[in-house]
Amino acid sequence: MNDLALNLLLEKIISDRENPEEAECNLWILDENLAPSDITQGTAKSKIPLTLICNRLDLQQQLKTNKVTSTFSDFDFSGFEDNSVDRIFYRVSKEKTVVHHIINQAFRVLKPGGTLAIAGYKNEGAKTYIDKASKLFNGAISKSKGGQSSHFAIISKGSASHGKILDDKDYAHTRSINTRSNDQDFSFISKPGQFGWNKTDKGSELLIQLLPEVIRKRHTPAETMLDLGCGYGYLSLMAASLEGLEMLNLQQITATDNNAAAILSCEENLKTTGKNYNVIADNCAHGIRGRFDLVLCNPPFHQGFSVDNDLTRMFLEQAHKRLHAKGDAVFVVNQFIPLERKAQDLFGKITLLAENDGFKVIHCKR
Numbered sequence: 001m002n003d004l005a006l007n008l009l010l011e012k013i014i015s016d017r018e019n020p021e022e023a024e025c026n027l028w029i030l031d032e033n034l035a036p037s038d039i040t041q042g043t044a045k046s047k048i049p050l051t052l053i054c055n056r057l058d059l060q061q062q063l064k065t066n067k068v069t070s071t072f073s074d075f076d077f078s079g080f081e082d083n084s085v086d087r088i089f090y091r092v093s094k095e096k097t098v099v100h101h102i103i104n105q106a107f108r109v110l111k112p113g114g115t116l117a118i119a120g121y122k123n124e125g126a127k128t129y130i131d132k133a134s135k136l137f138n139g140a141i142s143k144s145k146g147g148q149s150s151h152f153a154i155i156s157k158g159s160a161s162h163g164k165i166l167d168d169k170d171y172a173h174t175r176s177i178n179t180r181s182n183d184q185d186f187s188f189i190s191k192p193g194q195f196g197w198n199k200t201d202k203g204s205e206l207l208i209q210l211l212p213e214v215i216r217k218r219h220t221p222a223e224t225m226l227d228l229g230c231g232y233g234y235l236s237l238m239a240a241s242l243e244g245l246e247m248l249n250l251q252q253i254t255a256t257d258n259n260a261a262a263i264l265s266c267e268e269n270l271k272t273t274g275k276n277y278n279v280i281a282d283n284c285a286h287g288i289r290g291r292f293d294l295v296l297c298n299p300p301f302h303q304g305f306s307v308d309n310d311l312t313r314m315f316l317e318q319a320h321k322r323l324h325a326k327g328d329a330v331f332v333v334n335q336f337i338p339l340e341r342k343a344q345d346l347f348g349k350i351t352l353l354a355e356n357d358g359f360k361v362i363h364c365k366r
């Protein structure tokens with residue numbers, strides 16, 4: 001789908017000119033909503049120097065080839081001093097706390113007179129975000145509307161703002177979450193800015209219910225595990241806490257994700273397991289070597305707004321590559337995803353373990 005909100009922002013990035021009298025600092029904030037092709041188009045045609053701040057490693061890696069500075073972080077602005085940035089470009093994110101964090105940080109780092117160009121659809125809250133940011137910034141504002149209720153504004157930072165900083169739920173920091181999972185109390189560490197950051201996923205719960213069944217069928221104890229697309233580390237935490245299974249003796253957990261907030265949280269969680277662990281920011285384990293006895297995966301089925309079926313295939317291929325000859329890969333996906341068919345030419349044995357609540361759990365062996 002053509003992202004009209006993004007188009008409004010791109011027009012601005014492309015039409016802005018550099019001020020020849022001063023060295024400029026301009027930031028473009030990128031998240032999972034954005035496709036690399038759009039970003040490449042923007043950076044290639046832009047006439048101003050741009051620094052990209054991106055929370056998705058695969059995206060940031062693809063952008064390295066451009067003549068722009070691209071950084072990977074959980075929207076960390078700590079490297080920018082107060083009142084030091086000229087322009088910020090931002091297409092609003094899906095999560096309110098992320099948007100509030102970015103507006104607050106933009107307010108801090110922009111020079112007086114510096115501008116925030118912000119775009120999004122009405123149903124994403126764009127209009128409200130623009131209103132909130134303009135109150136906080138207390139400077140000039142120019143607003144425009146595009147098709148399909150897309151909104152765009154350029155908001156200048158006034159020199160004397162008494163506006164209220166937006167509630168970002170202490171975005172930058174991890175915190176403890178207490179909940180229930182599979183009818184038991186469950187505590188973990190997490191933070192906003194990632195998939196289901198403050199809850200447990202029903203599909204992943206189902207996978208964990210069925211994991212003992214997979215382990216019992218093994219002939220040697222599983223010692224190494226790969227958590228592929230780990231999020232805050234739910235599957236790792238649960239696997240590490242499984243007790244009384246003869247064929248499970250986890251010595252090493254490797255967890256990987258492409259999202260910066262997930263990496264920060266998972267690292268904190270795996271510290272608590274007492275196991276050797278590695279938490280690696282990577283694009284679908286492409287940089288991970290070695291093979292594992294167990295691969296657990298609840299793969300994403302969309303990147304940003306578009307459902308991308310190739311993602312399932314990429315996760316299957318990587319799981320296959322990283323699995324020991326006698327290893328077990330266990331996936332959970334939405335029932336409508338044809339994972340079995342996509343796995344057919346990769347794995348020798350594919351078993352549907354259960355279907356429930358719109359999810360299915362599938363066990364694959366080489």
Ligand SMILES: C[S@@+](CC[C@H](N)C(=O)[O-])C[C@H]1O[C@@H](n2cnc3c(N)ncnc32)[C@H](O)[C@@H]1O
Nearest residue numbers: 195204229230231234257258259283284298300
């Ligand atoms: C459905 S969530 C599962 C999270 C966690 N494993 C759980 O069970 O709750 C999918 C995860 O895959 C991650 N992901 C998406 N694309 C990825 C990629 N290209 N490489 C690595 N991880 C990715 C997302 O950030 C997200 O954390």
